[in-house]
Amino acid sequence: MAVYTHLGAEDLARLIARYDVGELVSAKGIAEGISNSNWLIETTRGRFILTMYERRIDIGELPFFLGLLDHLASRGCAVPATIHDRDGAASRKVDDKAVALIEFLPGVSPTQPSPEQARAVGAALAQIHLAARDYPQTRRNDLTPKDSATTLQSHGEDELALIDPALPQVRERAADLLERWPEGLPESIIHSDLFPDNVLMLGEEVTGLIDFYFAARDMMAYDLAVTHAAWCFDKTGARFDPAIGQALVAGYEAVRPLDPVEREALPVLAEGACLRFVASRAEDWLDTPADAQVLRKDPMDFVRRWDFYAEEGARAFA
Amino acid sequence: MAVYTHLGAEDLARLIARYDVGELVSAKGIAEGISNSNWLIETTRGRFILTMYERRIDIGELPFFLGLLDHLASRGCAVPATIHDRDGAASRKVDDKAVALIEFLPGVSPTQPSPEQARAVGAALAQIHLAARDYPQTRRNDLTPKDSATTLQSHGEDELALIDPALPQVRERAADLLERWPEGLPESIIHSDLFPDNVLMLGEEVTGLIDFYFAARDMMAYDLAVTHAAWCFDKTGARFDPAIGQALVAGYEAVRPLDPVEREALPVLAEGACLRFVASRAEDWLDTPADAQVLRKDPMDFVRRWDFYAEEGARAFA
The missing domain is CATH 3.90.1200.10 (Aminoglycoside phosphotransferase (APH), C-terminal lobe)
Incomplete structure (x- = not known):
């Protein structure tokens, strides 16, 4: 639960420009996820979660995870779809780390579920x-x-x-x-x-x-x-x-x-x-x-x- | 840069209901601020930053800081205005900690300014x-x-x-x-x-x-x-x-x-x-x-x- 890597505004703007999602308006590092860095990204066209994979996740398995989101989202399941970049890739590299952009979904996590x-x-x-x-x-x-x-x-x-x-x-x-x-x-x-x-x-x-x-x-x-x-x-x-x-x-x-x-x-x-x-x-x-x-x-x-x-x-x- | 206190969805929804800002739609703990916990809050009516004052800040000084934001915002300065609760208060207590809700502003922080x-x-x-x-x-x-x-x-x-x-x-x-x-x-x-x-x-x-x-x-x-x-x-x-x-x-x-x-x-x-x-x-x-x-x-x-x-x-x- 942390942001392990600093990505500056210019880095983020350059990265977001590789996707067809509009221009960067806001980026907040969010305290979420297991051992990954995550940002809540707002662009002129919507909101997204940017994940940088820091450790625990074998990068070779990313196509499985990101493809699964697409598969489930396309079948109407309530999961965030993966946003593909302008070249169609589900993940990219920033320096030596893999990153992926996924849909932002509204909602909060219940702590005392009914x-x-x-x-x-x-x-x-x-x-x-x-x-x-x-x-x-x-x-x-x-x-x-x-x-x-x-x-x-x-x-x-x-x-x-x-x-x-x-x-x-x-x-x-x-x-x-x-x-x-x-x-x-x-x-x-x-x-x-x-x-x-x-x-x-x-x-x-x-x-x-x-x-x-x-x-x-x-x-x-x-x-x-x-x-x-x-x-x-x-x-x-x-x-x-x-x-x-x-x-x-x-x-x-x-x-x-x-x-x-x-x-x-x-x-x-x-x-x-x-x-x-x-x-x-x-x-x-x-x-x-x-x-x-x-x-x-x-x-x-x-x-x-x-x-x-x-x-x-x-x-x-x- | 952290979220020091866990506030569950139900706690947050109850807190947000004390303000005239619509219903809670999303809440993400954000890695921002000095020694405070911060959440990016989305409601049916807009976005806000919720700050919980953890330490370093003398609670007795909050009226100065929160009033200053209101003063500057009302004069057209680019600062987030404080959102007052339904009773007109600029800050509230959650358990024994002070919290304040302020405007969310778009924008990113330059790291290589021109x-x-x-x-x-x-x-x-x-x-x-x-x-x-x-x-x-x-x-x-x-x-x-x-x-x-x-x-x-x-x-x-x-x-x-x-x-x-x-x-x-x-x-x-x-x-x-x-x-x-x-x-x-x-x-x-x-x-x-x-x-x-x-x-x-x-x-x-x-x-x-x-x-x-x-x-x-x-x-x-x-x-x-x-x-x-x-x-x-x-x-x-x-x-x-x-x-x-x-x-x-x-x-x-x-x-x-x-x-x-x-x-x-x-x-x-x-x-x-x-x-x-x-x-x-x-x-x-x-x-x-x-x-x-x-x-x-x-x-x-x-x-x-x-x-x-x-x-x-x-x-x-x-």
């Missing part, structure tokens, strides 16, 4: 799953439960215990989960990270799903389980809101009814979602110096969710 | 000096050369030498400068910090002077000297661009001709401007841990400018 909002998000998620089925590009999900288990194994128990004394036990639970992990459920390109801050809404309407930089080919029901884990709890994972969960799944099924095997798999898929965020947060925590002025997210927030799904099983989705 | 742009900035500066003369509130400048000299004295020579071996010698130069500091030049409310990033421009037109949080009553020619030091050099202060300086002063004088005593004082006033930024940068440097992810600005950039003004004297303004 069931009606969760229902709309479920429906929007199902829409992208259906629309992405014929997207011609693909990308392997590199944050599967197996990847996450490997991440946790790469850190010693002592190291994990530095974060929380209860954390090391997730390594065994991860191994157990891998044994139970389902295979063969229907796949599409999934968002994989649809937290409320990646959703823009106006009232109860979804105006944009954003930040597709974890999108990959995987089981659609897993994406619903990720979204369930991301939306139905308070921040710490201590309190579950069943009304949000029911509305989310109902909204999803209003657009794409789940197969019985998918519905049955939701609890274990939700455990896998928790494992993923426990592992990535533990990794980030151990990579971030304690005195850095960056908010470290507590992996235990998702251990609590994991406990809930493990204990409640199918009742979590009743 | 002489034509410098001329327009000089004229805009003179306009605020003239318009502020009858502003009924006042505020003491707490960053005079005397204050800056005291700041430097508060740090030992050893401590200053940690930043740069050549830095400790500025303490003696500061004492010498105080002896030569002019008095009795014409005063108004001055901006005091008109670096290019506090100016919004579209082409050669000034669309906004922003960030008045150092504004205070002081000599108008001193403000012109501050602006000269801020605009006429490369970042490190190693290279002076006389065309920018000439255009800046000419633009100023096209609106408000300098008295002969003011013109004569410009070199020593510019030395004072350099002292101020040397002192504030040294203070910030020593207050910022070396490993903090914050860019520390080198005080030596303004020691070099100081050298230039001391050596060139009146030639710097010829």
